[in-house]
Amino acid sequence: MSKGNINVSVENIFPLIKKFLYSDHEIFLRELISNATDATTKLKHLISINEAKVEYGNPQIEVKIDKKKKTLHIIDQGLGMTAEEVEKYINQIAFSGAEEFLEKYKDDKNETGVIGHFGLGFYSAFMVADKVEIITKSYKDEPAAHWICDGSPEYTLKEHDKKDRGTEIILHISDEEKSFLEESKISELLTKYNRFNQIPIKFGKKTETLPLPEDADKDAKPETYQVDNIINNTEPAWTKKPADLEPEDYKTFYRELYPMQFEEPLFHIHLNVDYPFNLTGILYFPKLSQNLDIQKDKIQLYQNQVFVTDNVEGIVPDFLQMLKGVIDSPDIPLNVSRSYLQADGAVKKISGYITKKVADKLSSLFKNNREDFEQKWNDIKVIIEYGMLSEEKFFDKAKKFALYPSILDDKHYTFDEFLEKTKDAQTDKDGNHIILYASNKDAQHSYIQDAKEKGYEVLLLDSPIISHLLQKLETTNEKIRFTRVDADHIDNLIKKEDTVISKLSDEEKEKLKPIIENNISKEKYTVQLEAMDSNSSPFIITQPEFMRRMKEMSATGGGMMGMGNLPEMYNVVVNTNHSLISNILEAKEDKQKELITQAFDLARLSQNLLKGEELTNFIKRSYDLIK
Numbered sequence: 102m103s104k105g106n107i108n109v110s111v112e113n114i115f116p117l118i119k120k121f122l123y124s125d126h127e128i129f130l131r132e133l134i135s136n137a138t139d140a141t142t143k144l145k146h147l148i149s150i151n152e153a154k155v156e157y158g159n160p161q162i163e164v165k166i167d168k169k170k171k172t173l174h175i176i177d178q179g180l181g182m183t184a185e186e187v188e189k190y191i192n193q194i195a196f197s198g199a200e201e202f203l204e205k206y207k208d209d210k211n212e213t214g215v216i217g218h219f220g221l222g223f224y225s226a227f228m229v230a231d232k233v234e235i236i237t238k239s240y241k242d243e244p245a246a247h248w249i250c251d252g253s254p255e256y257t258l259k260e261h262d263k264k265d266r267g268t269e270i271i272l273h274i275s276d277e278e279k280s281f282l283e284e285s286k287i288s289e290l291l292t293k294y295n296r297f298n299q300i301p302i303k304f305g306k307k308t309e310t311l312p313l314p315e316d317a318d319k320d321a322k323p324e325t326y327q328v329d330n331i332i333n334n335t336e337p338a339w340t341k342k343p344a345d346l347e348p349e350d351y352k353t354f355y356r357e358l359y360p361m362q363f364e365e366p367l368f369h370i371h372l373n374v375d376y377p378f379n380l381t382g383i384l385y386f387p388k389l390s391q392n393l394d395i396q397k398d399k400i401q402l403y404q405n406q407v408f409v410t411d412n413v414e415g416i417v418p419d420f421l422q423m424l425k426g427v428i429d430s431p432d433i434p435l436n437v438s439r440s441y442l443q444a445d446g447a448v449k450k451i452s453g454y455i456t457k458k459v460a461d462k463l464s465s466l467f468k469n470n471r472e473d474f475e476q477k478w479n480d481i482k483v484i485i486e487y488g489m490l491s492e493e494k495f496f497d498k499a500k501k502f503a504l505y506p507s508i509l510d511d512k513h514y515t516f517d518e519f520l521e522k523t524k525d526a527q528t529d530k531d532g533n534h535i536i537l538y539a540s541n542k543d544a545q546h547s548y549i550q551d552a553k554e555k556g557y558e559v560l561l562l563d564s565p566i567i568s569h570l571l572q573k574l575e576t577t578n579e580k581i582r583f584t585r586v587d588a589d590h591i592d593n594l595i596k597k598e599d600t601v602i603s604k605l606s607d608e609e610k611e612k613l614k615p616i617i618e619n620n621i622s623k624e625k626y627t628v629q630l631e632a633m634d635s636n637s638s639p640f641i642i643t644q645p646e647f648m649r650r651m652k653e654m655s656a657t658g659g660g661m662m663g664m665g666n667l668p669e670m671y672n673v674v675v676n677t678n679h680s681l682i683s684n685i686l687e688a689k690e691d692k693q694k695e696l697i698t699q700a701f702d703l704a705r706l707s708q709n710l711l712k713g714e715e716l717t718n719f720i721k722r723s724y725d726l727i728k
């Protein structure tokens with residue numbers, strides 16, 4: 102037996118370890134299981150290169166709770182350690198690793214969430230245990246060793262009579278941490294961190310039921326028996342080759358990953374790269390539901406099949422964070438802050454690679470099965486549009502498959518297709534190519550109807566960030582103007598062949614304008630007289646594209662924040678050829694007021710702008726009219 106002192110430079114790191122990362126104490130289990138896994142895969146490697154001449158068998162890792170003794174055991178059948186190796190790896194190397202880690206991070210209290218992603222290795226056991234024992238038997242022909250350390254820098258190391266190869270770590274769980282002696286707690290942690298561990302993990306027993314034979318008595322009870330409870334799937338889908346997987350396998354894995362998620366994913370992307378960095382994974386496009394709860398199911402980051410975090414900020418581009426699935430990479434530095442991560446070259450490459458893979462997948466879906474792609478468009482458009490706005494490279498690719506549904510023929514066009522289709526039909530007086538769109542079929546119904554009657558195409562663009570995207574699309578071609586159908590009267594938006602002759606003289610118009618202005622709120626509405634078809638409405642409320650778009654953009658962010666609260670500004674387009682307008686001109690002052698108010702209210706009603714007291718008054722007045 103030998104006794105010793107673990108280190109010299111730091112007085113006592115154990116109290117520090119205990120206090121450290123109090124919210125992340127649970128990671129000790131992941132650390133110890135990772136060590137057990139490493140020990141097993143190392144043995145496999147040694148056997149494969151003929152370094153170790155032992156039988157590999159079917160090694161498992163066992164986790165056991167002994168409630169009476171208040172101990173938690175992690176037992177592996179890996180390569181084990183000789184007494185000499187315990188001295189070296191546990192007393193010196195592991196200790197100095199932990200010490201270095203603590204030195205680096207002890208003042209960094211704000212970043213604890215980040216540090217938790219990275220372990221301080223074997224010594225994290227002291228976050229939850231008063232005393233830790235290691236009983237280990239090397240694959241080499243040497244006696245087993247028994248190391249005991251009670252949380253002070255002193256330790257003892259003696260021989261042990263353990264005969265089978267491998268290592269058992271025994272944690273004497275401290276009173277404050279006794280939740281780690283609960284089966285439910287350990288089970289939860291194993292599921293969280295290790296459900297895709299490379300080596301099978303056994304935890305307790307479970308009951309299996311034998312199927313009843315076909316000729317069984319009707320009140321025969323099925324036979325049950327106990328089997329080892331293996332908590333993990335050692336070969337999750339992302340570790341396999343895409344060629345070896347069926348579409349159904351990807352769906353099954355999705356359900357395995359998110360058991361509470363009942364909606365099927367729309368499609369998946371299998372990531373697999375080994376140069377210039379190592380990364381595997383499967384990403385899924387989910388059906389975005391209104392239910393924000395599903396946002397809890399995030400992309401999970403793994404390192405060699407061990408769960409690290411579901412905060413993939415900086416690693417996965419922002420616009421893809423609504424995706425689901427798994428990324429596994431040993432090359433992502435986890436022991437650094439997020440801001441560092443964003444500047445890290447390797448991480449930038451990873452983010453770029455993911456963006457490219459997603460764009461390529463979408464592009465091939467579009468090319469190979471456009472019909473299916475169109476059907477899914479509504480569910481994926483927000484992600485794609487957001488991506489087009491935030492990543493230039495993605496924009497260049499997505500431009501070719503982003504879709505714009507037309508209201509009139511119910512077809513989906515790409516941007517170029519739509520430009521081609523409307524190139525002769527839709528220009529304004531200056532020869533700009535006008536693309537009419539609506540954001541809401543119902544709210545803008547009468548405007549859409551007007552455009553339809555003139556034979557113009559109208560797109561339905563209803564994403565929340567669409568104004569930003571239109572702004573960007575316009576910069577790709579200076580002749581293009583996206584214009585919402587209610588931005589002006591349709592005849593003002595698109596050039597007319599034959600101009601309508603005005604029924605009113607200039608004098609009459611000059612007289613009319615102040616009459617109307619005096620009867621509506623001038624701060625919000627600008628009166629605009631136009632000679633139009635006599636069957637066009639007498640009053641139409643419009644909102645100039647530029648003003649409205651700026652307002653929308655400042656509401657949805659993206660560099661327009663400085664604009665503050667833009668006022669609501671509308672135009673009232675008055676059709677001077679309508680018979681009502683002639684009536685107004687001829688009427689007495691009282692009657693004029695009545696007619697203008699009623700007509701103006703109707704126009705506002707059709708733009709959903711009549712509310713509250715004004716709406717109540719309007720309804721009352723309308724009843725009076727028909728009574």
Ligand code: ADP
Pocket residue numbers: 132136137139140177179180181182190191194195196198221222223224268
């Ligand atoms: P790391 O795993 O990063 O090397 P740890 O502090 O977790 O650091 O472990 C230190 C070392 O102790 C390991 O590198 C390994 O050599 C040894 N070790 C820890 N646990 C085991 C185990 N279960 N079986 C064999 N060796 C182990």
Ligand code: MG
Pocket residue numbers: 132135136222223
């Ligand atoms: Mg380790």
